[in-house]
Amino acid sequence: MRIGCPKEVKDNEFRVGLTPAAARSYVDAGHEVVVEKGAGTGSGITDEEYKAAGAKILDTAKEVWSTADMIVKVKEPLPQEYDLMRENQLIYTYFHFAADETLTKTCLDKKIIAVAYETVQEADGSLPLLRPMSTIAGRMACLMGAYYLGKPHGGMGLLPTGVPGVAPANILVIGGGGVGSNAARVGAGLGAKVTILDVSPKVLENLTQIMPPNVFPLFSDSHTLEAELKEADIVVGAVLIPGAKTPKLVRKEHLKLMKPGSVIVDVAIDQGGCAETSKPTTHSDPVFVVDGVVHYCVANMPGAYSRTATFALSNNTIRYGLQIANKGVERACRENPALSKGLNMYKGVITYKPVAEAFGMEDLYKPLEEVI
Structure with a gap:
């Protein structure tokens, strides 16, 4: 061949x-x-x-x-x-x-x-050809979110690590799979308070066992999502249904709950994105703002x-x-x-x-x- x-x-x-x-x-x-x-x-x-x-x-x-x-x-x-x-x-x-x-x-x-x-999916449900890029995109997500929280880049001007006497950022990760778990680890490493939402009790149990103490796995439902969006400075969209269009969990009306200058990093954009207001962007023009919320939706993040x-x-x-x-x-x-x-x-x-x-x-x- x-x-x-x-x-x-x-x-x-x-x-x-x-x-x-x-x-x-x-x-x-x-x-x-x-x-x-x-x-x-x-x-x-x-x-x-x-x-x-x-x-x-x-x-x-x-x-x-x-x-x-x-x-x-x-x-x-x-x-x-x-x-x-x-x-x-x-x-x-x-x-x-x-x-x-x-x-x-x-x-x-x-x-x-x-x-x-x-x-491509193995019998245990793993996605071996998606996993390496999910790992990279997940590890990038909080770094990109941190960058665009900077005031010159449209964000609120909050340093995610915090400093003595000033609290660090609140990071919300929606989805506890490969992207979400890697995003949570990096967010935790920055010193932020990280909340990670998922609907699988098994996933949540595993995350509880393996994540640092500043990561808090919670069961995902509409009430919890809305409550966490109010507190979040960075939101990482990490939802995946293999091969299918991503459900729009963050609705346009939810943006009114969020802080002005907060950042959504929608890693799920390859499959349509998990925010209703997301649209694909590029590395040369990576962000846009809707209702005061910065959206980073680069469809080929690992290419960086x-x-x-x-x-x-x-x-x-x-x-x-x-x-x-x-x-x-x-x-x-x-x-x-x-x-x-x-x-x-x-x-x-x-x-x-x-x-x-x-x-x-x-x-x-x-x-x-x-x-x-």
Whole structure:
């Protein structure tokens, strides 16, 4: 199989889909790897490193897309890439279809095979290809919140760490999964008072056991959420329903409860965001203000720490990618239930039900076993 890795085109996206080590793994398994010239520069990887790993460097994205059987990326195809996709071409990347109807319809029309990192799910419920980026985004969340609490950046001018005689910030984390737990740890490390909400008693019990003493796990309901929003200086949105649109837990009317100059960091924006007022932003224009509340909704947060993120992601994606390349996507999905959950589309039909439900496309959905 020919594996292709184009340069990412999203705003300030410096990650790349393959490291040289991953490229070597494909080559050693008997596959051909082509990489767009300069694709790894943003992650500190040179073309020479890819060549040393056995990959071939091509001058343009068009060459990579037109010759590869399987495209390995980081972010979803953007409009400038739509015409590069080919029928029956396998694309292995983050898609987040439920947050983007245009992308969903385009990929259906192009009849690609879409394997989405974010829905590959092991039997224990873990999301191994989402986890490394959730860890980075979670650890970034309170740092970004702290930065935008600064008065020059639109915030209230509160230092989250506090100082002797002045209290630290109150940080509210909504969701106790990978993003939420990492955000809570960093917030606690800053010295803030951190409240983390979740609806799972099992998750709350685990958080109680592993979190520092300035982290307070609470059961999430509407009353508790509203009470905590009133006190919060930073709110981290960390809600996830794998592959599905994120529920809007923070409503527009809730902003009136919040302090002027407080900050929402909506890490869930990839799947639509958990605040009703959230909309995707970019690293070059990361924030906007609604009703006095600063919103940070960058849809590719880990791209800011691209070298760490690229290597963390590739370390995890390569094992599933090799199964796809060695066996073909159909056999690989039949033999690996975790990987089968990552197959969101197959040659013009939707094979992951939450994507179909997000846009009322149930008529285009077929169970996986019917198509492979």
